[in-house]
Amino acid sequence: MKNTLLVANWKMHLNTSQASMLVHRLQERTRIHRGIEIVLSPSMLVLQPLSTQIDRRKFRLAAQNAHYKDEGAFTGEVSFNMLRDLVHYALVGHSERRIYFNESLELIRDKVAAAIRNDISPILCVGETAQERKDGHTRQVLHDQVTSALSNLTARDVSKVVIAYEPVWAISTFGGEVAKPEQAAEAIAFIRHQVEQLYGPKAARNIRVLYGGSVDDSTVRDYLEVDGCDGALVGGASLNPYKFAGIIESAYRLRHELGEDD
Ligand code: PEP
Numbered sequence: 001m002k003n004t005l006l007v008a009n010w011k012m013h014l015n016t017s018q019a020s021m022l023v024h025r026l027q028e029r030t031r032i033h034r035g036i037e038i039v040l041s042p043s044m045l046v047l048q049p050l051s052t053q054i055d056r057r058k059f060r061l062a063a064q065n066a067h068y069k070d071e072g073a074f075t076g077e078v079s080f081n082m083l084r085d086l087v088h089y090a091l092v093g094h095s096e097r098r099i100y101f102n103e104s105l106e107l108i109r110d111k112v113a114a115a116i117r118n119d120i121s122p123i124l125c126v127g128e129t130a131q132e133r134k135d136g137h138t139r140q141v142l143h144d145q146v147t148s149a150l151s152n153l154t155a156r157d158v159s160k161v162v163i164a165y166e167p168v169w170a171i172s173t174f175g176g177e178v179a180k181p182e183q184a185a186e187a188i189a190f191i192r193h194q195v196e197q198l199y200g201p202k203a204a205r206n207i208r209v210l211y212g213g214s215v216d217d218s219t220v221r222d223y224l225e226v227d228g229c230d231g232a233l234v235g236g237a238s239l240n241p242y243k244f245a246g247i248i249e250s251a252y253r254l255r256h257e258l259g260e261d262d
Contacts, residue, residue, distance in 0.1 A: 001260060004224065004251045005162065005208055005231030007039045007062060007123060008238030009091065011173075019046040022241055023053055029245035032057045035255050037231075038248060039089055044078055047086050062089035062123065065097060068110035070118070080111075080118040090115050092122040093149060095168045105148040113152045116160060123162045123233065124149050125212070126191070130169035130177075139190055146194045155199045162208045163191055164233040170213025172236045178219065184211045185226045192228055217246030224254050 014022060019042045030038065032055075041062040042050055051061060063083050067074055070081035080090060092115060093108040108124070115122035126145040128138045142165075150158060165187045169175035188209050196204035211223040212233030220232055231251075237243040 001035070002206075002208060002230050003035055003037045004255060005037045005039065005210060006248060006251060007041060007089070007091075007164070007210065007212075007231070007233045008244060009041045009064065009094070009212075009233060009235045010043065010239060011064070011096070011235060012043060013239055014042060014046065016046050016049050019043075019050060020053060022239070023050060023059070025241035026245060027055055027058065029241060030058050030248055031252070033248075033252050033255075035260055036248065036251050041089075041091060047083070051086055060088040061086060062091060063087050063120075064091050064094070066090055066111070066114070068107065068114040070114070080114045080120055084118040084120060087120055089121045089123050089162070092124050093145070094125045095127060095166060095171060095174070099168070105144065108145075109148050109151055112149050112161065116153060116157045121160045121162055123164055123210070125164045125166050125233070127166040127168050127170075127187075127213075130175055133167070133169065138187065142187060142190055143194055146191055147198060150195070150198060155203050158195065158199050158203050159206055162210060162230075163195075164210040164212045165191060166212040166233060172214045176214050179211075179213050181222045181226050184223055184229065188226060188228045215247070217243045217250060220247045221250045221254055224251055 039060045039062045041064050066080045067077035070079050092111045097103045112122045128141040132141050167179055169177050170179040191209055192204045195207050208230040210231045210233050211229050215232045215234050216237040
């Protein structure tokens, strides 16, 4: 039975004391759920202090980005190698990085490989823009983003990858349109199909695929009920302890109703 994975992307918000306060509030409001894995992704600066504060039975940490080389003359960068004892996960290819930092398919492929090399599970974010959807290119975009990002991996490596389907038009800071669960279902099925084409049915069954895009406590259940959706990547709503605790509670209730709350 797969866990439900809930990832909070705090983006470039919260200094150390603000992040610590949010964790304190979340810890008060969150029970230990063995079937639910909650991952917090604060700024790079905050990872170290949070690592000593979090209750590890409740939370894990993710980096929002890292450099694909393990070390070298790359002023200002932090490598996956430097993060390996600190985080379980790292976001790779988030649309804000693809769009604002011009991250290419090749760079994202190298970051995915660097994460795996350093025992960090990459959370590979993929998704089409509003224009690409309008032009009927959604499948082509997902195909290109998934196949290129996974292209240097073995089947064993792929089992450590998480893919988050995040249509750019549904991310609150870009368009904030609410995607219909059917749209998420179709894209998630297509992503799994791509993984199957590349690595076979077992890899496709086992890989975790999340949905992200304006998810909050009132909508998360609709997406978690989508066939093949293993969790959610949450931006804006994860900065609010009431909303994020509500998201966790919804996930818990759904597992309980389905008899999966081990
Ligand atoms: C994100 O940052 O990945 C995201 C999905 O943001 P939001 O939930 O605010 O749309």
